[in-house]
Amino acid sequence: MRSAVLLACLLALVAARPSERPNLHGAQVLRTVPHSPSQVHYLHGLLRQGHYDFWREPRALGQPVDIMAKAWQLPVLKATLDGLHLKYSVMISNVAQLVRETVPRHDGPRAMDWTSYHDYDEINDWLDELAATYPSLCSVEDVGTSYEGRTMKLLTIGTGDASNPGIFIDGGIHAREWIAPATVTYMVNELVTKSDTYADILAAVNFYVMPAINPDGYAYTFTDERLWRKTRSHQDGVICVGVDPNRNWGFHWGEGGTSDSPCSDIYCGPEPFSEVEMRVVRDQITRLGSAVSAYLTFHSYSQLWMYPWGYGYDLPDDWEDLDALAQDAVTALTAVHGTIYEIGSSANTIYVAAGGSDDWAKGVGGVKYSYTVELRDTGSYGFLLPPEQIIPTGEETFEALLVYARFFQNGGT
Structure with a gap:
């Protein structure tokens, strides 16, 4: 039963994939910590498939894994983690806001400094x-x-x-x-x-x-x-x-x-x-x-x-x-x-x-x-x-x- 649920979630994720330019409104970063070899193995599989944006890749048992999911992906990701008995927490609740706060305003060429990021x-x-x-x-x-x-x-x-x-x-x-x-x-x-x-x-x-x-x-x-x-x-x-x-x-x-x-x-x-x-x-x-x-x-x-x-x-x-x-x-x-x-x-x-x-x-x-x-x-x-x-x-x-x-x-x- 659990395998069927996970397969359905992945199929839904692939079918719903958007265009290359993302909409980050509602995107979050979830952190999960695998505690079994099978959980690590499954997370590695998700990483290789490219369905999610892994900010921190699977390492080993007890090591945190950070996964960013867009708003339309979050229900699928959460269901997948639940199906694997992987507890998760919200590491970053509003990715779009952080993007807005870090991207510099461009009103023309800027002198180099280290109080903002430069292109x-x-x-x-x-x-x-x-x-x-x-x-x-x-x-x-x-x-x-x-x-x-x-x-x-x-x-x-x-x-x-x-x-x-x-x-x-x-x-x-x-x-x-x-x-x-x-x-x-x-x-x-x-x-x-x-x-x-x-x-x-x-x-x-x-x-x-x-x-x-x-x-x-x-x-x-x-x-x-x-x-x-x-x-x-x-x-x-x-x-x-x-x-x-x-x-x-x-x-x-x-x-x-x-x-x-x-x-x-x-x-x-x-x-x-x-x-x-x-x-x-x-x-x-x-x-x-x-x-x-x-x-x-x-x-x-x-x-x-x-x-x-x-x-x-x-x-x-x-x-x-x-x-x-x-x-x-x-x-x-x-x-x-x-x-x-x-x-x-x-x-x-x-x-x-x-x-x-x-x-x-x-x-x-x-x-x-x-x-x-x-x-x-x-x-x-x-x-x-x-x-x-x-x-x-x-x-x-x-x-x-x-x-x-x-x-x-x-x-x-």
């Missing part, structure tokens, strides 16, 4: 401005073009030799995670505008920065769909748009924690590196080669500081080195505002997810110190973090970045 063109213009204003400290290169024709830029910061150890930083691989590009640009601004304070670091360490590496998806979140996650590529004969760019990298591609359904938010794509944007980032890391000593990719949310592997539960041979540096970084981060982060390998900390950028950076790119950072918060706001939290998030994360910089400045390997 892709504003970030690119600011990168060009930095290079023009501080030519002895930083330079910017056009390194590629997105699927929809947006210029992708690489900012290099440093006053020393090109052979100095380098930290490659990117953000915004998932389009809706606005706090990631905001935090990356905040840290860049600190390094550049306070270069006298960090002169010793900048003479010894180079920083290679791409604040938003999913340009089309990120732009789309400002114009059409605030909670869009994937790229914006189209495939012949496929209705659904885009690929999960953090399942698209060519290392253990298409294995655990991915979907082959183009309508799923964790769709890994038709082949490794099918997404031009990920090829651009890959090519920059490859071009820089041994100059890249660390790779830091910034996401949200959940407050996690993770290292490989994401494709499976095994640990790298040198995991203790990665863990020790992460522990030091998080200690510095927590000292600023008391924010608590969990540390560990990706698969063991959250879930298996193959084809991620940090796995590729370490497994193929040869970057020993490779990390994925899930920024604030733990679910109260999720992907809709209020803009007043940009600066506190930037302040604490910058202190963690300085730990990495000083480690390499002092000859860490």
